[in-house]
Amino acid sequence: MNSIDKNKNTFALTTPLYYVNDLPHIGSAYTTIAADVIARFERQRGKSVLLITGTDEHGQKIERTAAARGLEPQAHCDEIAAGFQTLWQKLDIQYDRFIRTTAPTHEAIVKEFFQRVWESGDIYLSQQKGWYCVSCEEFKEERELLEGRRCSLHPNKEVEWRDEQNYFFRLSKYQSQLEELYQTRPDFIGPSSRRNEVLSFVSQGLQDFSISRLNVEWGFPMPIDPSQTIYVWFDALLGYVTALLDPDTEPTLENALSKWWPINLHLIGKDILRFHAVYWPAMLMSAGVPIPDRVFGHGFLTMNGQKMSKSIGNIIDPVALVNRYGADAVRYYFMKEIEFGRDGDFNEKERFIPILNADLANDLGNLLNRTLSMARRYCGDKVPPISGKDIPPDNPLKAIGSDLGSRVAQAYENLAFSNATEAVLTLIRSGNKYIDEQAPWKLYKQGNQQAVEQVLYAVLESVRLAAYLLSPIIPNISNDIYQQLGFDTNFNDKTQINVSAAFIIHANWGILPNSQTLGEPRPVFGRLELPETGSA
RNA sequence: GGCUCAGUAGCUCAGUUGGUUAGAGCGCGGGACUCAUAAGCCUGAGGUCGUUGGUUCAAUUCCGACCUGAGCCA
Numbered sequence: 001m002n003s004i005d006k007n008k009n010t011f012a013l014t015t016p017l018y019y020v021n022d023l024p025h026i027g028s029a030y031t032t033i034a035a036d037v038i039a040r041f042e043r044q045r046g047k048s049v050l051l052i053t054g055t056d057e058h059g060q061k062i063e064r065t066a067a068a069r070g071l072e073p074q075a076h077c078d079e080i081a082a083g084f085q086t087l088w089q090k091l092d093i094q095y096d097r098f099i100r101t102t103a104p105t106h107e108a109i110v111k112e113f114f115q116r117v118w119e120s121g122d123i124y125l126s127q128q129k130g131w132y133c134v135s136c137e138e139f140k141e142e143r144e145l146l147e148g149r150r151c152s153l154h155p156n157k158e159v160e161w162r163d164e165q166n167y168f169f170r171l172s173k174y175q176s177q178l179e180e181l182y183q184t185r186p187d188f189i190g191p192s193s194r195r196n197e198v199l200s201f202v203s204q205g206l207q208d209f210s211i212s213r214l215n216v217e218w219g220f221p222m223p224i225d226p227s228q229t230i231y232v233w234f235d236a237l238l239g240y241v242t243a244l245l246d247p248d249t250e251p252t253l254e255n256a257l258s259k260w261w262p263i264n265l266h267l268i269g270k271d272i273l274r275f276h277a278v279y280w281p282a283m284l285m286s287a288g289v290p291i292p293d294r295v296f297g298h299g300f301l302t303m304n305g306q307k308m309s310k311s312i313g314n315i316i317d318p319v320a321l322v323n324r325y326g327a328d329a330v331r332y333y334f335m336k337e338i339e340f341g342r343d344g345d346f347n348e349k350e351r352f353i354p355i356l357n358a359d360l361a362n363d364l365g366n367l368l369n370r371t372l373s374m375a376r377r378y379c380g381d382k383v384p385p386i387s388g389k390d391i392p393p394d395n396p397l398k399a400i401g402s403d404l405g406s407r408v409a410q411a412y413e414n415l416a417f418s419n420a421t422e423a424v425l426t427l428i429r430s431g432n433k434y435i436d437e438q439a440p441w442k443l444y445k446q447g448n449q450q451a452v453e454q455v456l457y458a459v460l461e462s463v464r465l466a467a468y469l470l471s472p473i474i475p476n477i478s479n480d481i482y483q484q485l486g487f488d489t490n491f492n493d494k495t496q497i498n499v500s501a502a503f504i505i506h507a508n509w510g511i512l513p514n515s516q517t518l519g520e521p522r523p524v525f526g527r528l529e530l531p532e533t534g535s536a
Numbered sequence: 537g538g539c540u541c542a543g544u545a546g547c548u549c550a551g552u553u554g555g556u557u558a559g560a561g562c563g564c565g566g567g568a569c570u571c572a573u574a575a576g577c578c579u580g581a582g583g584u585c586g587u588u589g590g591u592u593c594a595a596u597u598c599c600g601a602c603c604u605g606a607g608c609c610a
């Protein structure tokens with residue numbers, strides 16, 4: 001992070017701008033959940049956060065998909081973009097900007113950026129011949145095609161022969177500058193296995209790539225040659241810049257880059273790493289714009305160990321999943337059970353339901369429930385009249401809780417969501433163990449009121465801290481827990497959360513105020529049952 | 537073919553500079569308790585740490601070869 005100003009109080013991050021050829025799939029949801037978790041975490045720490053998501057809407061593939069549906073391209077895009085927004089709402093994604101590359105402001109940004117690259121002398125006209133996969137929107141080498149001239153990524157579509165004059169971007173010119181970037185900023189690409197791949201790719205020598213297309217109507221015309229349209233990727237990447245414009249400001253690069261640039265984190269799937277880690281920085285270098293801090297390519301999801309594909313018919317519909325289990329359950333599973341950066345599996349019966357029941361219902365939810373019941377029965381309506389300072393440092397929960405906040409923060413910073421979750425679970429599990437060891441129900445019968453209060457306070461406070469540290473992942477459950485502990489905090493209030501529950505206070509163990517009135521014990525996460533039908 | 541990553545208990549994974557009986561969660565067997573969402577706690581079984589050479593007093597941990605799986609090579 002050498003060149004990164006750690007004191008900067010803003011944090012801008014992006015999901016990919018999702019291609020609107022189809023409704024959102026589970027992979028898009030996965031990326032977006034992770035981005036939202038980071039955004040929520042940074043907001044709690046008091047940063048000004050801008051979470052950018054949106055849709056990439058141009059290109060021949062969209063043109064054809066719309067035509068096949070008998071729709072105008074824009075009508076098709078409107079419908080799919082709305083589908084993304086609906087899903088993000090269901091998943092409690094708090095994005096700040098939803099940029100659509102068909103926005104009028106975007107065209108102005110793309111033109112101005114193009115102009116800069118043009119003036120750098122990095123655009124030239126040349127002949128392009130080869131097999132083109134419309135689904136990838138890319139030229140393919142003969143040797144990478146399957147039998148019958150089919151793209152390996154889209155085996156049911158034949159590639160098309162193209163022989164046309166296109167404008168090219170001088171990527172080759174930036175080879176050494178890119179290599180220097182990777183050297184001086186080792187964290188620019190993550191995880192490190194992906195970084196290695198990029199390094200090896202770049203070291204083989206970079207070739208210029210075409211940034212215009214002939215005979216594609218659905219795109220921005222080339223400023224210097226309106227007979228061609230701008231290549232969809234060139235256009236799409238710049239969506240990250242357009243998204244930075246405040247509403248009602250003049251769409252200029254200067255305005256767009258003034259507050260939030262450079263982006264702190266581009267979160268993407270591993271499939272589009274090359275565009276973000278190679279093409280994108282080169283384009284920015286050409287235009288004289290600083291490079292973002294970090295690009296992280298996470299892994300793919302499999303379904304019961306198998307690659308998901310439409311032809312196999314094992315696609316997870318994210319909307320159906322959230323409708324059935326709720327946002328927190330889905331968010332928790334993906335963040336806890338899948339190591340971010342690596343591929344991970346979704347198995348509803350063997351992992352999804354058992355893990356959620358064990359962690360959220362049995363361990364966390366039940367711990368609150370049993371402790372709250374005792375507290376109300378043995379100590380009245382209020383938090384036991386103890387303060388965190390009264391509890392000795394060798395109390396097992398205090399010992400774990402005292403540096404948990406900083407450890408979890410470190411994990412979130414490293415995008416190690418499963419580590420963050422695991423660390424919090426250690427406290428929760430210790431809470432259950434501690435209760436059984438101390439047996440406050442016995443202490444109460446023995447009339448040892450002081451011990452009862454101390455035990456219950458320590459456990460309630462541990463549940464609170466767990467809820468706080470997990471709130472970026474499970475905001476609704478955390479809300480319920482906080483409410484039952486007598487707070488009126490709302491973890492979904494993104495403008496207030498850094499004030500109402502500031503990290504520097506709430507991430508510590510021992511801050512539960514004993515003046516607070518406890519709420520009714522109600523399960524915060526009901527045990528899940530496997531649906532009767534339709535599960536695999 | 538070149539390169540990257542992974543291969544540790546039935547399953548998902550920890551194991552940060554090589555060092556006593558290799559860990560966790562889930563699942564499975566047994567037990568004690570009763571505050572609780574039939575949850576929680578204790579306890580047991582279960583691993584030649586992919587295979588094979590080598591370095592070392594000592595390797596899951598370092599080096600080589602090989603096998604298996606995933607991925608990158610425009």
